[in-house]
Amino acid sequence: MNTVDAIVIGSGQAGTPLSKKLASAGYKTVLIEKEHVGGTCVNEGCTPTKTLIGHATIADRVRNSAQWHVFAPGMTVDYEAIWKKKNEVVQRFRDGSEAGIKATEGLQLVYGEAAFTGPNTVEVQLPTGGRELYYAEKIYINAGCRPAIPDIPGLAEVPYLTSKELLQLNQLPQHLIILGGSYIALEMAQLFHRLGSKVTVLEKSPALLYKEDADISECIHGILQQEGITVHTNVSIDRIERQMNEDVVVHLHKNKLPETLTGTHLLVATGRKSNADKLKVENAGLLIDNKGFIQVDAYLQTNVPGIYALGDIKGGPAFTHVAYNDYVVILRNLLENKGLNIEGRIVPYCMFTDPQLGRVGITEREAREKGIPITVFTLPMTRVARGIETGFTKGIMKAVVHSETDHILGAAIIGEQAGETITVLQMAMLAGFTREDIRYMMIAHPLYAESLNNLFMQQGK
Structure with a gap:
């Protein structure tokens, strides 16, 4: 039995920074990783896909450059070279993260498959075939999800x-x-x-x-x-x-x-499914919901005192930035006694198609289903000055506003740099700005974000 102060399961975007901060704060910590440091994001999610998307976007621009009166005859795509570049970027991020972990005093990185044997004990099946048993009063689970495979004949x-x-x-x-x-x-x-x-x-x-x-x-x-x-x-x-x-x-x-x-x-x-079953969480007495996700309270604590779940494995929006924010909540509560919780937090996200889809808050459909009095404002990207000037006019801007308070409840933007523009509305929502505040706010010309002025000048419905 190896006794430590804290066990962190999974080296994703919550587990890695949390384990390092815990160790730096004096907690003897072990970080258990099944395969590669960095979790889904670095190894098979954000990093490789956005690297490929970057190359694919350039390919599309060159292939269709004639619309900008630039001609590129004989264009070819070297996929093998692109694939190698993607691997180089992933390896760079993975190695950098691993080096940071190994350089942290008081933090031990253990590769292997973790499973609970009790409320405070975790067994690790090592790649060599051996087993290690760890005990800690505090356990943090950041073990993520895996693809859900439908039951289709054949x-x-x-x-x-x-x-x-x-x-x-x-x-x-x-x-x-x-x-x-x-x-x-x-x-x-x-x-x-x-x-x-x-x-x-x-x-x-x-x-x-x-x-x-x-x-x-x-x-x-x-x-x-x-x-x-x-x-x-x-x-x-x-x-x-x-x-x-x-x-x-x-x-x-x-x-x-x-x-x-x-x-x-x-x-x-x-879709994706929780890895909670792989951890044998029933041995620790942890409660899971009907979809297999670990249940937590507003402070990310499970029903078992001292055990917390962060990121995708607890259900809810499955985004890297959610996992990282979970880490922030846990860390600041533990080390700074902030009393933070995740209730009511505003979760933005971006789908990295081209053009992007940026989203924050509730949709029009959700608002109407809840009986909230709303006004909806829309603006096609064909009327966005920056889009017209640069040739990127696909998409739409849309915002849902409370009819009585004039506060922004949600928004969706499909367009060039939509993820960046939606962040402006997220910050406005956090600050309590009204539609009128955004309508008359001075924004540098000619940014895409400037068209938020125009969006809220429209006659809402």
Whole structure:
């Protein structure tokens, strides 16, 4: 038995900084990592995908440069070189994070698969085959999620890919079929299409991004189809099979009519599931919800005193910045007695398609379902000065405002640099600014953010 002050499970965007700060504050800490330092974000999420998206965006600009009266005949894409660059960036981030951990006095990094054996004890299955047992009064879980695989006849018998395996391919798929129509699926669809793959998206819901308002979903759908990506919604998959040449055949129904689709590669991007089961949390007496996520209170503590869960594994919005903010809450409460909690925090996010989708707060649909009196303001990007000047006019700006208080309740922006612009509205919401405050606020010309003035000058509905 190895007795320490704190155990951190998972070296993601909460676990790594938390373990380092705990050790620096005098807590004898062990950080347990199953595979690679950095978690999903660095190794198979944000870092590799945004590196590829950066290259795919340049490819699209060059391929379509004639609209800016710049001509680039004979353009080619070297996917193998792009793939190697992606690996270099991932390795750089991973190595840097690992070096920081190993340089922290009082912090031990242990590679292996963790599982609870009791409320305060964690067993680690080491890569060598041995086992280590650790005891601590404080345990912090940042073990994340993994792809959820749907129960489709034949799927288990075909060589399907998750986003992790897709990013490991050093050759471009000829025809990539994607199951799913949300953030991961659509980012992958566009970036691989732009790098040269034929792409078909299959979504079971009536619309892409089913949690978004209809106008936002339709805008993204139209942009992807305009690029040449085939999108099918309202699809039910009957079965999947593998041909002799290793192509994948998807038998489906669309609008109750049978169809057959053949591709060279199949990506399953139908959501993610908690890794709580892998940790055998029942041995610690931890409560999980009906979807397998660890239940926590507003202070991120589980039902077992001294055990906390951070990031995706506790459910809720599955974003890197949420995990990092969880770390901030835990750290400041522990070391500064701040009494912070996660109730009511405003969570922004960005889907890195091109153009981006930036979102914060509630949607129009959510507001109307709750009976909140609202006024909705919209502005097409075709009326945004910066967009017109630069040639980026795809998308829409939309804000939901409380009709009585004039406070901004939520917003969605599809457009160039939408993630940066949505951050302005997030800060306005945190500060309690009203629609009128933003309407008359001086913003540098001609930023995309300046069009927030124009957005709130519109006649709301």
